[in-house]
Amino acid sequence: MAFDSLADFIAMGGHARYVWAAWGVTLLMLLALTLFAWFEQRLALRVLRRHLRRTPTLAERQVPKASVTLAQAPTTQATLQTSAQASIQDGSQDSTHNRSAP
Amino acid sequence: MWAFIQKLRSPKWFYAIGGKCQPWFWAAALGLIALGSVWGLAFAPADYQQGNSFRIIYVHVPTAFLAQSIFVSMAACGLAFMVWKIKLADMAASVMAPIGALMTFVALYSGAVWGVPTWGTWWIWDARLTSMLILLFLYIGVIALRRAFASLEGGARAASVLAMVGVINIPIIKYSVDWWYTLHQPASFTITGRAAMPMAMWAPLLVMVVGFYCFFIALTLTRTRSEILRREGGKRWVRELVEEGADGL
Amino acid sequence: MNRPNEPQRGADAAVVAMLKRDLMLLLRQRGDVINPLVFFALVITLFPIGISPEPALLAVVAPGLLWVAALLAALLSLDGLFRSDFDDGSLEQWLLAPQPTALLCMAKVLAHWLLTGLPLALIAPLLGVMLALPAGSYWALCVSLALGTASLSLIGAIGAALTVGLARGGVLLSLLVLPLYIPVLIFGSGAVSAAVVGSGLAAHLAILGALLAVALMLAPWAIAAALRISING
Numbered sequence: 001m002a003f004d005s006l007a008d009f010i011a012m013g014g015h016a017r018y019v020w021a022a023w024g025v026t027l028l029m030l031l032a033l034t035l036f037a038w039f040e041q042r043l044a045l046r047v048l049r050r051h052l053r054r055t056p057t058l059a060e061r062q063v064p065k066a067s068v069t070l071a072q073a074p075t076t077q078a079t080l081q082t083s084a085q086a087s088i089q090d091g092s093q094d095s096t097h098n099r100s101a102p
Numbered sequence: 103m104w105a106f107i108q109k110l111r112s113p114k115w116f117y118a119i120g121g122k123c124q125p126w127f128w129a130a131a132l133g134l135i136a137l138g139s140v141w142g143l144a145f146a147p148a149d150y151q152q153g154n155s156f157r158i159i160y161v162h163v164p165t166a167f168l169a170q171s172i173f174v175s176m177a178a179c180g181l182a183f184m185v186w187k188i189k190l191a192d193m194a195a196s197v198m199a200p201i202g203a204l205m206t207f208v209a210l211y212s213g214a215v216w217g218v219p220t221w222g223t224w225w226i227w228d229a230r231l232t233s234m235l236i237l238l239f240l241y242i243g244v245i246a247l248r249r250a251f252a253s254l255e256g257g258a259r260a261a262s263v264l265a266m267v268g269v270i271n272i273p274i275i276k277y278s279v280d281w282w283y284t285l286h287q288p289a290s291f292t293i294t295g296r297a298a299m300p301m302a303m304w305a306p307l308l309v310m311v312v313g314f315y316c317f318f319i320a321l322t323l324t325r326t327r328s329e330i331l332r333r334e335g336g337k338r339w340v341r342e343l344v345e346e347g348a349d350g351l
Numbered sequence: 352m353n354r355p356n357e358p359q360r361g362a363d364a365a366v367v368a369m370l371k372r373d374l375m376l377l378l379r380q381r382g383d384v385i386n387p388l389v390f391f392a393l394v395i396t397l398f399p400i401g402i403s404p405e406p407a408l409l410a411v412v413a414p415g416l417l418w419v420a421a422l423l424a425a426l427l428s429l430d431g432l433f434r435s436d437f438d439d440g441s442l443e444q445w446l447l448a449p450q451p452t453a454l455l456c457m458a459k460v461l462a463h464w465l466l467t468g469l470p471l472a473l474i475a476p477l478l479g480v481m482l483a484l485p486a487g488s489y490w491a492l493c494v495s496l497a498l499g500t501a502s503l504s505l506i507g508a509i510g511a512a513l514t515v516g517l518a519r520g521g522v523l524l525s526l527l528v529l530p531l532y533i534p535v536l537i538f539g540s541g542a543v544s545a546a547v548v549g550s551g552l553a554a555h556l557a558i559l560g561a562l563l564a565v566a567l568m569l570a571p572w573a574i575a576a577a578l579r580i581s582i583n584g
Contacts, residue, residue, distance in 0.1 A: 002147055009144060015155035015219050022212040026161040029208050030317060033201065037324040044331040048344050051335060239530040246526060250517050259580045260513050264527060267509055267573055
C-alpha cells in the first residue's frame with residue numbers, strides 16, 4: 001500500500017480534489033455509457049417487438065386477397081377490374097395501417 | 103480467410119457472433135479496470151515531483167489513447183464502407199463517434215484537472231491539449247454532418263469521407279510534441295518502446311489501457327447490435343430472432 | 352482522329368475552360384471578390400477598437416490577428432464555391448463529364464484561390480501597417496498567406512462539397528472546416544512571427560509548402576467524392 005490509512009488514501013496527500021474529480025468523472029462516464037448501451041438495446045428490442053406484432057407477414061397478408069378473388073369469381077371485365085382494385089385497396093389499407101404503428 | 107471476410111458483411115452473422123463475444127469483453131473490461139484502478143490508486147508509488155495527483159495518469163492516458171484510436175477505427179470503418187460497401191462497417195462507425203467524442207471530452211477534463219496542481223493553471227495551450235481539443239471538434243463535425251443529411255446513405259457516405267479526411271490530423275497529434283517544445287510532458291508511455299517510468303508505475307497503466315480498450319470493444323459490439331436491430335428490423339432473420347425471444351442480451 | 356461525339360481535345364482543355372469560366376463568373380459578380388477583402392479589413396479594424404490601440408500591444412498580436420482574419424475571410428467565401436452550380440444543375444453535368452472530376456475540381460479551386468486567397472495575401476501588408484506589424488515581416492506575411500490560402504481553399508472546398516446539398520450548410524461548413532484549418536494557421540502565423548524574431552522563417556514556409564503539397568495530392572479526390580455524395584443526396 002502506498003498509503004498509511006484510509007483517511008490518507010481519501011486525502012491523496014492534499015490532492016484529493018483533483019484526483020477524485022478526474023477519476024470520478026471518468027468512472028461516471030464509463031458507467032453512463034454502459035447503462036446507455038444496455039437501455040438502448042432494450043429499447044431497440046421493445047420497438048421491434050411492437051412493430052412486428054402489428055405487421056403481418058407477407059404470407060398472412062396474401063391469404064385474404066386470394067379468398068376474395070376466388071369467392072367473387074368475376075364474369076365480366078368490369079367486375080374483374082373492380083375486384084382487382086378492391087384487393088389492391090385492401091392491400092394498401094393493410095400497409096398504411098402498418099405504417100401508422102410506431 | 104476470404105469466407106471470413108465475406109461473412110463480415112452479414113449483419114446476421116455479426117449479431118450472432120457479437121452476442122457470444124460480448125459478455126467476455128464486458129467481463130474483461132470490468133475486471134481489468136477494477137484491477138487497474140485499485141492498483142493505480144492504492145498500490146502504485148506516488149510520483150516524486152507530482153505526488154498523488156500523478157494518479158490521474160491512470161485515467162487520463164487510457165481515455166486519450168482511446169480518443170485517438172476510436173477516430174482511426176471510425177475512419178477505417180468509413181473506408182471499408184466506401185470501398186467495399188460493407189454496411190456493417192458504417193453501422194459500427196455511427197455508434198463509435200459519440201463514444202469517441204465523450205472519451206475526448208473526459209481526456210481533456212482529466213488533463214485540465216491534472217494541470218492545476220502540476221503547472222498551476224487550468225488550461226495550457228500546448229500542442230497535445232490543443233490537438234485533443236481539435237479532435238473533439240472533428241468528432242462533433244462528423245456527428246453533425248451525418249445527422250444533417252436527410253437520407254441514411256448520404257449521411258453515411260459524407261461522414262465516412264469526413265472521417266477519412268480528419269484522420270490525417272491524427273499523425274499531427276502524435277508527432278506534435280516533437281514539433282513543439284511545450285509544457286506538456288513528453289510521451290512517457292508507449293506500447294512497444296521503453297517506458298520512462300519505473301515498472302511499478304506503468305504496469306497498472308498498461309492494465310488500465312487494455313481494460314479501457316476491452317470496454318470500447320464491448321460497448322461497440324453492444325451498440326452495433328442495437329443498430330443492426332434498428333436498421334435491419336424488416337428482415338426475416340430479425341423477426342425470427344425477436345419472436346423466439348431467446349436472443350442473448 | 353476524333354469521333355464526332357468525343358471531346359475534341361483532352362482534359363487540359365477542359366481544365367482551362369473551367370478555369371476561364373469560373374474566373375469570368377467571379378469577375379462579373381465583383382461583390383464576391385470584394386466582399387472577403389472588405390471583411391478582412393473590417394475584422395482587422397475591430398481588434399484595436401476591441402482590445403487596445405497601443406502599437407506595442409498590437410505589434411505582438413499582429414501576425415496571429417492578420418492570419419485569423421484572413422482565414423475567416425477565406426472561409427466566408429467558400430460557401431458559394433459550388434452552390435450556384437449546384438442550384439442550376441451544372442454541377443451534375445460536370446460529374447458526368449468524361450474528364451476526371453478531380454481535375455475539374457482543381458480548376459474550380461484554383462479560380463477561387465486566384466480571386467480570393469491571392470488578393471487577401473496582397474492587401475495583408477496594408478492591414479499589417481494598421482496593426483503596427485514590425486518591419487521585416489511583411490514579405491513573410493504575403494508569402495505565408497499566399498501559400499496558406501491555397502491550402503485553405505483546397506481543404507475548404509472539401510467542406511463546401513460535403514455541405515452544398517444541405518439546407519443550412521453554411522454554418523455546418525465552418526464547423527467542419529475550421530478544425531482542419533488549424534495546422535495551416537499554426538505554421539502560417541508562425542512564419543510571420545519567425546520573421547519578426549528573425550529566425551526559422553524558412554522552416555515554417557517549408558512546412559506550409561508541404562501542407563499545400565499534401566492538400567494538392569489528396570483534396571481533389573475528396574472533393575470529387577463529396578460532390579457525388581451531395582448530388583446523390
